[in-house]
Amino acid sequence: MSNNEEILLKARNIRKSYYIGTPNELEILHGIDLDIRKGEFVSIVGQSGSGKSTLMNILGILDRQTVGEYSLNGIDISNAPAKELAKLRNRHIGFVFQTYNLIARTDALSNVEMPMLYAGLSPKERRARAEELLEMVGMTERMHHTPDELSGGQKQRVAIARAMANNPDIILADEPTGALDSGTGRMVMDIFHDLHEKQGKTIVLITHSNELAAETPRIITISDGNIISEKTQEIKIIRPATEERKEIC
Amino acid sequence: MLVENCKLAIISIKANKMRAFLTMLGIIIGVAAVIAIMTVGNSMTKGIQKQLESYGVQNIDVYITPFDYNAELSDADIENSKFKPEVLHKFSDNFKDKVSAISVESSVGNGVVLKNDKKATVDVTGVSAGYFKANNLKLKDGIYFDSSAYELGTNVAIVSDLFAKQLFGENYSAETILGNDFEVNINDEYINITPVGIYEFKAQGGGKQKTSPMYMPLKSAWNLNHDQSIYYMTVVAAEGQDAVKVSEDIKKYFIDSLANQLGDKFTVEVYSNQSMIKENTDMMSKITMAISLIAAIALIVGGIGVMNIMTVSITERTREIGTRKALGAEDSMIMLQFISEAIILCLIGGLIGMIIGVTIGDVASKLMGYAPTISFASIYISVGFSMAIGVFFGYSPAKHAARMNPIDALRYE
Numbered sequence: 001m002s003n004n005e006e007i008l009l010k011a012r013n014i015r016k017s018y019y020i021g022t023p024n025e026l027e028i029l030h031g032i033d034l035d036i037r038k039g040e041f042v043s044i045v046g047q048s049g050s051g052k053s054t055l056m057n058i059l060g061i062l063d064r065q066t067v068g069e070y071s072l073n074g075i076d077i078s079n080a081p082a083k084e085l086a087k088l089r090n091r092h093i094g095f096v097f098q099t100y101n102l103i104a105r106t107d108a109l110s111n112v113e114m115p116m117l118y119a120g121l122s123p124k125e126r127r128a129r130a131e132e133l134l135e136m137v138g139m140t141e142r143m144h145h146t147p148d149e150l151s152g153g154q155k156q157r158v159a160i161a162r163a164m165a166n167n168p169d170i171i172l173a174d175e176p177t178g179a180l181d182s183g184t185g186r187m188v189m190d191i192f193h194d195l196h197e198k199q200g201k202t203i204v205l206i207t208h209s210n211e212l213a214a215e216t217p218r219i220i221t222i223s224d225g226n227i228i229s230e231k232t233q234e235i236k237i238i239r240p241a242t243e244e245r246k247e248i249c
Numbered sequence: 250m251l252v253e254n255c256k257l258a259i260i261s262i263k264a265n266k267m268r269a270f271l272t273m274l275g276i277i278i279g280v281a282a283v284i285a286i287m288t289v290g291n292s293m294t295k296g297i298q299k300q301l302e303s304y305g306v307q308n309i310d311v312y313i314t315p316f317d318y319n320a321e322l323s324d325a326d327i328e329n330s331k332f333k334p335e336v337l338h339k340f341s342d343n344f345k346d347k348v349s350a351i352s353v354e355s356s357v358g359n360g361v362v363l364k365n366d367k368k369a370t371v372d373v374t375g376v377s378a379g380y381f382k383a384n385n386l387k388l389k390d391g392i393y394f395d396s397s398a399y400e401l402g403t404n405v406a407i408v409s410d411l412f413a414k415q416l417f418g419e420n421y422s423a424e425t426i427l428g429n430d431f432e433v434n435i436n437d438e439y440i441n442i443t444p445v446g447i448y449e450f451k452a453q454g455g456g457k458q459k460t461s462p463m464y465m466p467l468k469s470a471w472n473l474n475h476d477q478s479i480y481y482m483t484v485v486a487a488e489g490q491d492a493v494k495v496s497e498d499i500k501k502y503f504i505d506s507l508a509n510q511l512g513d514k515f516t517v518e519v520y521s522n523q524s525m526i527k528e529n530t531d532m533m534s535k536i537t538m539a540i541s542l543i544a545a546i547a548l549i550v551g552g553i554g555v556m557n558i559m560t561v562s563i564t565e566r567t568r569e570i571g572t573r574k575a576l577g578a579e580d581s582m583i584m585l586q587f588i589s590e591a592i593i594l595c596l597i598g599g600l601i602g603m604i605i606g607v608t609i610g611d612v613a614s615k616l617m618g619y620a621p622t623i624s625f626a627s628i629y630i631s632v633g634f635s636m637a638i639g640v641f642f643g644y645s646p647a648k649h650a651a652r653m654n655p656i657d658a659l660r661y662e
Contacts, residue, residue, distance in 0.1 A: 062575055063656040083579050089655075090577020101572040101659070105264050106257075117253055118577040162576070 008169055008202055009036040009059060014068035016054050028054045030225040031068070036204060038169070041196040043205040043213035046222035053174060055222065056206045060093055060172045061085050073169055090118050094163030098175035100155040102147040108134060108158045109143045115165040133161035137191060153184030160191055170202040171195065177212065189215060250585070258590035261562070262597075272558040273598030275551025276638065280602025280631040281609060282544035287627035288610025289617070290537025294530050296619035301526045305485060307349075308383055308522040309496040311503065312481035313515050320514065329510050332479035336507065343502065347495050350379030350485040355470040355478070360435040360463065362416065369415035371408070371463035373435055375470020383483045390423035391446030394466050398445075402468030406442045409450035409461035423447060433463075435473065486521075496521040541627070548634060551598070556642035559591050563650040570650050571658030584651035591643025592636055599635030603628055 014032040017025050028051045036042055046052040057063040058070060061077055070077055073092055077085060094115075095101075102111050112130035121129070134143045137157040147155055156176060163171050173192065177185030189212065195201040205216060213219045221229040262269045313330045315322065322330070332353075341351055357373040378399055380386070389410055398405050413421045416431075430441045442465070452458045471477045486495040496519040503517040511517070563570070570583055607623055614621035 057656050060575070062659065063654070083581075086574065086577050086579040089575060095575050097572075097659075101568065101575070103569055103572060105260050114573070115576045117250070118573075118579070118582060120250075166577075 006038045007035050008038045008040075008073055009034070009204075010069075010071045011035075011059070012069045014055070014058060014065045014070060016051075016058060016063070017066045027066075028225050029058075029065070032222075032225075032227060034059075034220070034227070036170070036202065038202055039196075039200045040218060041192070041203045041205070041216045042218045042220060043207055043216040044220045044222055045207055045210060045213040047208055050222050051225040052206050052208075052222050056172055056174050056204070059204065060095060061089050086118075090115055091166055092169045094165070094168040094171040096156070096159050096163050096171065096173040096176045098178040100147070100152075100159045100179075102155055102158060102162075104147055107144045107146050108139060108150065108161075111147070111158055112143075112162045112165055115162060119166050129165065130161070133164050134158070136164075137161045151184075152180050153187060156180060156184070156188050157191065160188070160195075164195070164201075170204060172204050172206070174206045175208070176205070177207075177209075250582070251589070254586050254589040255593060257586055258593040261590055262594060265562075268558060269594060272554050272594060273551075273601065275547065275554040276595050276598030276635050277551075277602040277605065279545065279548030279551045280599050280635055281606035282547055283541050283631045284603055284606025284624070284627045285609040285613065286540050286544055287537055287624040288607065288621060289613050289619075290533060290540070291622040291624045291627075292610070292614035292619040293617065294533040294537070295622045297533065298526055298530055301522065301529065303385070304522055305383055305385060305483075306523055306526070307486040307488070307490070307492045309484045309486060309492060309499060310481060310520045310522075311484055311496075311499055312518055313503075313507075313511065314518045315515055316513070322514075326514060329512065330480075330515055332482065333510075334477050334479065337479065337482075339506070340499075340502070344484075344495075344499070347487055347490050347498065348484050349487040350382040351377060352380040352383035352483040352485070353377040353467055353479050354380060355467055355474060355476075357465070357470050357473050358436050359460065360433040362412070362431055362433050364416045364431055367416050369412045370460040371412060371433065372460055373433070373463050373465060373470070373473075375465050375467040375473075377467045379483075379485065380464070383485050386448050388446045388448050391427045391444070393446060399466045399468060402466055402472045404440060404442045404469055405445050405466065407446040407448055407464040408444050409463070410447055411450040411458070411461040412463065413447055415459075438473075440473070492521045492523040496524070545634070548631070548638060551635075552595075552638035552642040555591055555594055555638065556646060558594075559587060559643050559646040560649075562590070563587060563646050567650075567653065567658050567661035570653055571655050571661065574653070574655035575659060580651040584647045587647035587650050588640060588643045591647070592639035595635040595639035596632070599632045602635070603632060606631070 011032055011034040014029055014034075015027060016029040017027045019025055032055060034055075044052050044055065054063070058065050061072070064078075072088060075088065077088065080088070089095075102108075103114065109127070109130050112133055113126040116126040116129060131140070131143065134140055137160055139154060139157050139161065142150060142154060147158075150158065160171075160176075163173075171192075176192070177188050180188060192203055192205065193215070196203050203216075205212065207213055213221075215235065217235050218232045219230070220227055313332065315330065337351065337353065341348070353376070355375040357375060360371045360373045362369045362371060378394070378396075381393060388407070391407070393407070394405060397403070408426070413423075413426055417426060426444055426447065428443060428445070430443050433440050433442050442463075448464075450461045465473075484495075484499060486492040500517050500519045504511065507517065573583060573586075607628075610623065611621040
């Protein structure tokens with residue numbers, strides 16, 4: 001990861017406060033400075049209550065910072081209207097949640113198509129792309145199943161396919177393996193590694209697990225709303241081959 | 250986008266069939282009630298209108314009437330309340346273009362005819378040539394009176410088929426009747442009369458009638474009565490003429506030309522059948538409207554039900570809304586999704602209600618003896634209205650959903 005790479009995500013002095021009835025003010029983030037460059041695989045690690053999820057929500061433009069500047073792909077989001085934020089989320093960010101957040105009652109295919117629907121793609125384009133993505137995560141056979149007919153690992157794979165739908169600049173994964181057993185969790189992590197290595201995706205992984213964080217080339221540790229350490233490392237992990245991976249789930 | 254929204258709406262309605270049905274019930278009942286009432290109302294209006302029209306759409310009754318009904322009238326006054334025969338000719342000349350027939354009648358009284366040991370009673374009435382047109386009376390056999398019969402007042406008659414059956418049996422032959430004189434006893438006077446035509450007698454109201462009218466030329470009746478009084482006349486406005494306007498012209502004409510005769514005690518009144526039909530139709534429409542409005546309250550109550558269920562549904566799906574927003578749905582898209590759902594819910598309810606309403610209206614009209622006239626206006630109105638309810642009552646919950654902060658929606662438990 002060279003420092004000359006284009007900065008995708010730039011946060012300066014991000015503070016987030018909640019008001020629990022005036023005058024009590026609870027500051028969760030105490031001024032975070034963070035740059036994430038294109039093609040990075042970064043993990044943000046911290047205990048629960050450290051503020052990592054709040055940070056992710058701000059990075060994902062699901063929430064606004066109280067103080068500070070944040071720009072995504074060079075676009076300052078501080079003063080952008082809601083409609084513009086929706087567009088930014090749609091085109092530039094792919095979310096993977098701990099609880100999958102698939103839309104109930106609609107099948108895997110429709111779930112993957114959804115971001116493309118909001119992007120205004122034609123039904124034909126949506127369908128072709130969704131099928132391609134589901135194939136990538138090995139879910140072709142179950143693409144017509146609704147979320148309640150899928151296992152946790154399968155749901156998360158559909159969610160990853162959905163996150164990739166509009167080919168976003170960055171994938172934000174919030175505890176993506178948190179609800180999975182170690183086997184399926186491993187497989188989900190491998191998909192992220194594949195996306196990073198083969199497609200050069202920028203991925204931000206939010207986790208409480210140092211073990212998972214250790215797999216990523218850059219680790220940011222957050223505690224009590226401050227970045228307390230940051231380290232980069234060369235990664236050479238021997239992971240099971242794709243064929244073996246499919247057997248796990 | 251619209252197609253997807255409809256699909257989503259149908260999926261979500263299907264997921265809660267019972268709830269959706271109960272929600273729709275209010276709309277179904279409202280729409281069905283409005284359509285049924287409007288259909289019955291329309292059928293009755295049309296039925297009554299048709300009945301009134303059978304008396305002649307273009308008919309105008311003209312009569313002289315006192316200003317004060319309670320005033321005591323001398324014999325001379327009573328004479329002044331009748332049309333003089335010579336007035337009639339002038340009137341008919343003046344209104345040649347506007348009027349196609351003038352019907353004047355003069356009742357002679359009840360008569361008895363005995364023939365072949367059988368008896369028939371008749372109501373003898375003298376009529377002017379215009380009578381048959383004004384009353385839409387068609388002959389089955391024979392001919393109408395010719396002009397000489399009217400001018401001379403000969404004793405010829407047009408009798409009913411009932412009369413013919415009474416005297417000659419069900420299978421009478423017209424030849425044996427027409428042209429063969431018979432004797433009528435009217436007011437203890439025996440008169441020889443030659444029948445020239447037979448008309449089809451339609452009994453008024455229910456029951457079997459034994460006495461049917463026998464028509465003679467007006468002058469013949471005058472001769473029998475020794476009186477040429479014309480108490481009123483029925484005028485048929487010519488085809489293409491506005492009967493209401495012609496009736497006003499007639500009134501003005503008589504008030505002007507009979508000024509001396511009318512004096513300060515009498516005036517001329519006209520009554521056009523068309524204005525009566527219009528009055529009647531207007532009244533029926535108003536009644537139908539009023540009852541429909543009451544039924545429409547059910548629609549509003551139904552709409553509130555839709556609003557309630559949309560609010561519940563949106564609360565239940567808060568996380569889904571959050572997810573959709575995270576995936577890039579704009580507020581307007583979320584709003585459209587939920588409004589579509591409300592509209593589809595109402596539209597399905599409206600269509601079911603329409604089918605039920607049309608069926609009830611149809612059956613009820615038939616039971617009441619009117620040909621069912623399905624009110625298309627009511628169908629457009631209620632289906633349109635139920636969609637409007639969907640938009641109106643779906644708007645506020647949908648807006649609430651659309652405005653949710655994505656992170657709050659995602660975190661919602």
